[in-house]
Amino acid sequence: MQLSTASQIPVELRERFATAQRVLVLTGAGISAESGVPTFRGGGNSAVWKGLPFDVISSAQMVKRDLPAVWEWFDYRRDILKNLAPNAAHKAIVRWQRQSRFSEFTLVTQNVDGLHQYAGSTDVIEMHGSIWRARCISCHSTFEILRDDKRQEECASCGEHLRPDVVLFGEILPTGAFERAAEAAAKCELCIVIGTSALVYPAASLPEIAKANGAFLCEINPERTPLSDLCDVVLTGKAGELLDLIEH
Ligand code: BV8
Numbered sequence: 001m002q003l004s005t006a007s008q009i010p011v012e013l014r015e016r017f018a019t020a021q022r023v024l025v026l027t028g029a030g031i032s033a034e035s036g037v038p039t040f041r042g043g044g045n046s047a048v049w050k051g052l053p054f055d056v057i058s059s060a061q062m063v064k065r066d067l068p069a070v071w072e073w074f075d076y077r078r079d080i081l082k083n084l085a086p087n088a089a090h091k092a093i094v095r096w097q098r099q100s101r102f103s104e105f106t107l108v109t110q111n112v113d114g115l116h117q118y119a120g121s122t123d124v125i126e127m128h129g130s131i132w133r134a135r136c137i138s139c140h141s142t143f144e145i146l147r148d149d150k151r152q153e154e155c156a157s158c159g160e161h162l163r164p165d166v167v168l169f170g171e172i173l174p175t176g177a178f179e180r181a182a183e184a185a186a187k188c189e190l191c192i193v194i195g196t197s198a199l200v201y202p203a204a205s206l207p208e209i210a211k212a213n214g215a216f217l218c219e220i221n222p223e224r225t226p227l228s229d230l231c232d233v234v235l236t237g238k239a240g241e242l243l244d245l246i247e248h
Contacts, residue, residue, distance in 0.1 A: 006245040013233045016216045020190035022104040030195020034087040034240035060170040074164045082147040086119035092243035094120040106184035110203045127203050133165035185209040194220045198227035
């Protein structure tokens with residue numbers, strides 16, 4: 001059922017959103033789709049780079065095998081991203097975070113595009129790092145990559161090579177990121193999952209943790225996912241159109 005007016009938002013979701021104090025929001029590539037950021041598993045050939053599936057070019061092995069190719073892939077994505085802006089969905093979450101009625105509002109993203117922060121969200125748990133940061137492969141120092149700057153090639157601290165400060169397939173998540181997110185998931189009363197195919201772990205386990213601990217689980221996605229059957233409410237549609245309807 002495609003929703004187009006606030007009256008079509010299930011009453012229970014509206015009530016939960018109006019009364020919950022501890023809320024966790026998990027986002028994936030779909031929340032940035034309406035900003036023009038290609039998703040990984042959506043239509044088109046966004047998931048392939050020069051014949052390599054994205055989970056091959058975005059993998060730990062590839063960094064060892066061909067770091068310049070990995071940089072070429074991330075440079076290409078930053079070049080697209082630097083001209084894109086947050087959409088209504090990112091902005092709705094900024095408004096949610098600023099509502100004083102939530103005693104604990106946790107935003108966890110799988111995205112590396114920085115659009116939540118660009119929109120004004122703070123204290124974002126970036127499970128997979130950021131495309132706007134580079135990390136030294138030797139001393140692990142990190143360096144911001146500014147939108148219009150040419151990224152530096154070597155580590156300013158030790159001179160070694162840099163790599164994207166992004167969690168690639170086969171790599172462990174930033175220390176503490178998953179633990180902090182999982183703790184919030186176990187405590188939240190309302191878990192809203194937006195724009196993720198729910199295939200990538202351990203991020204995809206967060207809604208499962210929330211549900212197992214009694215949270216009301218809502219998914220917002222134009223398509224069904226492996227998570228849909230676990231949800232109390234599934235809003236079928238685009239995040240940029242639906243998030244505003246929940247709060248009004
Ligand atoms: C790890 C950064 C362990 C790179 C990414 C079980 C347990 C643990 C691990 C595994 C496991 N099973 C398999 C694994 C390994 C692997 C994994 O999960 N593989 C999957 C594919 C089977 N996991 C890992 O490797 C993780 N590491 O577990 O380490 C470990 C322990 C010890 C030692 C070593 C390792 C690391 C995973 C992180 C990988 N990095 N990103 C980069 O960006 O290039 S993941 C990548 O996929 C992106 O970050 C992306 O965000 C993420 C998930 O995808 P989605 O965000 O869901 O995006 P997708 O395109 O799939 O879906 C978009 C959705 O939006 C769709 O549903 C679509 O319908 C919807 N949509 C479209 N338009 C809209 C919309 N929704 C709303 N509105 C719209 N307008």
